[in-house]
Amino acid sequence: MNRLNFLQYGLLGLPLAMLGIPLYVYLPTYYAEQSALGLTAVGSALLAARFADVITDPLIGWWSDRYQSRFSRTLQILVASVLLVIGVQQLWLPDLTTLSWWSLFFWSFVTYLAWTAVQIPYLAMAAELSTRSHTKTQLASYREGFAIIGVVLVLILPVILGLEHTQSEFYAQLFALFAFALLIAAIVLTRLPKPITHHKPNLVFWKTALRLWSEHPQVFHIMPSYFLNNLANALPATLFILFVSDYLKLEEYTGLFLLIYFSAGLLALPVWIRLSKRFGKRQTWQGSMLLASLSFIGVFFLDAGDLNGFLIVSLLTGLSLGVDIAMPASIQADITQEVKFENNHRPPIAGLLFGIWGMLTKLTLALAVGMAFPILDWSETINAQDNTILWLYAGLPILLKLIAWRLLNRQA
Numbered sequence: 001m002n003r004l005n006f007l008q009y010g011l012l013g014l015p016l017a018m019l020g021i022p023l024y025v026y027l028p029t030y031y032a033e034q035s036a037l038g039l040t041a042v043g044s045a046l047l048a049a050r051f052a053d054v055i056t057d058p059l060i061g062w063w064s065d066r067y068q069s070r071f072s073r074t075l076q077i078l079v080a081s082v083l084l085v086i087g088v089q090q091l092w093l094p095d096l097t098t099l100s101w102w103s104l105f106f107w108s109f110v111t112y113l114a115w116t117a118v119q120i121p122y123l124a125m126a127a128e129l130s131t132r133s134h135t136k137t138q139l140a141s142y143r144e145g146f147a148i149i150g151v152v153l154v155l156i157l158p159v160i161l162g163l164e165h166t167q168s169e170f171y172a173q174l175f176a177l178f179a180f181a182l183l184i185a186a187i188v189l190t191r192l193p194k195p196i197t198h199h200k201p202n203l204v205f206w207k208t209a210l211r212l213w214s215e216h217p218q219v220f221h222i223m224p225s226y227f228l229n230n231l232a233n234a235l236p237a238t239l240f241i242l243f244v245s246d247y248l249k250l251e252e253y254t255g256l257f258l259l260i261y262f263s264a265g266l267l268a269l270p271v272w273i274r275l276s277k278r279f280g281k282r283q284t285w286q287g288s289m290l291l292a293s294l295s296f297i298g299v300f301f302l303d304a305g306d307l308n309g310f311l312i313v314s315l316l317t318g319l320s321l322g323v324d325i326a327m328p329a330s331i332q333a334d335i336t337q338e339v340k341f342e343n344n345h346r347p348p349i350a351g352l353l354f355g356i357w358g359m360l361t362k363l364t365l366a367l368a369v370g371m372a373f374p375i376l377d378w379s380e381t382i383n384a385q386d387n388t389i390l391w392l393y394a395g396l397p398i399l400l401k402l403i404a405w406r407l408l409n410r411q412a
Contacts, residue, residue, distance in 0.1 A: 001129065001130055001135055001138075005129075009192060011189075012122055012143070012185040013142075014149055014181055018181070019115060021151065026166075027091065028042055028046060030166055030171075031096075034096050036099070037100075042104065048105055049105050050108075053113065054359055054363060057356070061352040061356070064076055064355075073125050074121075076117065077121055080117035081182050083110070083113075084114035084115055088178065089179070118186075122143075125350075126139040128337075134276075136337075137273060137281060137327070140329045148265050148266040152259060157170075218338075219335050219349075219353055223360060226332075227360045227364060229289060232396075232404065234367070239372055240254075242389065248305065260314045260315050263318070264319050265320070268318075269323065269326070272284060275287070276330075282331065288323045289320070290401075292320040296397060296398050299390060299393060300394065329357070332357060333350070336353050
């Protein structure tokens with residue numbers, strides 16, 4: 001594969017990444033402030049849709065595998081992209097005067113379902129486009145590099161447009177940009193070389209999963225490390241705004257911290273790719289875990305108003321951002337491609353395994369909220385005299401990353 005192919009594959013990561021901050025951070029507040037629904041109704045509708053979304057990932061992955069010989073991965077992505085545009089349009093540009101709990105839940109569920117139906121075959125393609133291990137690393141890195149650009153674009157767009165994320169005009173402009181980028185990227189993806197496909201359909205869902213578990217348990221070996229490391233990433237992500245605004249008292253610099261963090265991740269990604277080629281993927285991923293853990297120690301030396309100190313922490317922790325996502329996905333793609341059943345038949349399992357992968361990701365995000373907020377509510381205060389948020393924001397993530405590092409070390 002050449003660089004053009006990597007760009008063709010990675011481009012879709014940009015519009016998909018544009019969804020995260022608006023859907024998870026901006027919209028709940030926007031609905032609560034601008035519609036007749038209260039915080040409880042908005043929160044419960046979105047939570048119900050996200051809960052339903054968690055259990056769909058493995059099923060969509062299995063379906064993508066089963067029918068890919070007749071309904072290719074790229075065609076699946078293209079059709080799901082159209083549905084995703086419809087769902088996002090209904091969420092970002094609703095009629096706020098008639099918005100109900102059921103409509104919010106329905107369109108949230110449709111959007112999450114379509115997002116998953118795009119994401120899983122997209123991830124699975126990285127395991128099928130090439131048999132070369134380093135090529136899969138490059139594919140994952142281009143994908144995550146474009147994803148970081150998408151996040152940064154969403155962060156700076158309000159400044160470029162001169163609009164707030166509580167204004168409907170902002171969502172109108174953002175939707176136009178997202179829809180254009182998504183459909184172009186989905187079409188560009190169809191121009192890639194044909195991936196390695198499987199013409200024999202896999203078994204029914206539960207039989208396929210059980211057979212993998214009994215005959216090829218190695219495909220699940222890095223999932224505990226991935227789960228713990230992802231939970232370690234989800235906790236500070238969940239608490240970031242609270243930590244900056246209530247503990248550091250630096251709310252006006254939130255955008256700057258995020259920009260530094262994501263920019264560092266983007267700039268460091270090519271270096272991590274070269275390191276993985278020289279030292280190996282597992283060792284490189286472990287190195288990123290240790291770097292992030294050491295960087296998070298700096299949080300314990302910060303006081304309220306310490307702008308420069310947290311800028312340094314944001315820069316150092318951001319260096320591990322891209323590789324922390326790209327490297328484990330590339331390792332999983334390698335493992336997926338190695339699996340064979342009897343008679344050397346390669347079953348179409350990439351979608352199922354990345355569906356489980358997506359489910360684990362969503363579970364860590366839900367668990368982070370479920371752990372952190374009740375504990376903070378119990379502590380009753382967030383300030384420089386209370387260390388509860390420090391241990392949730394940095395202490396527990398450091399511990400989880402070290403456990404994930406140890407588990408991965410034992411499997412090497």
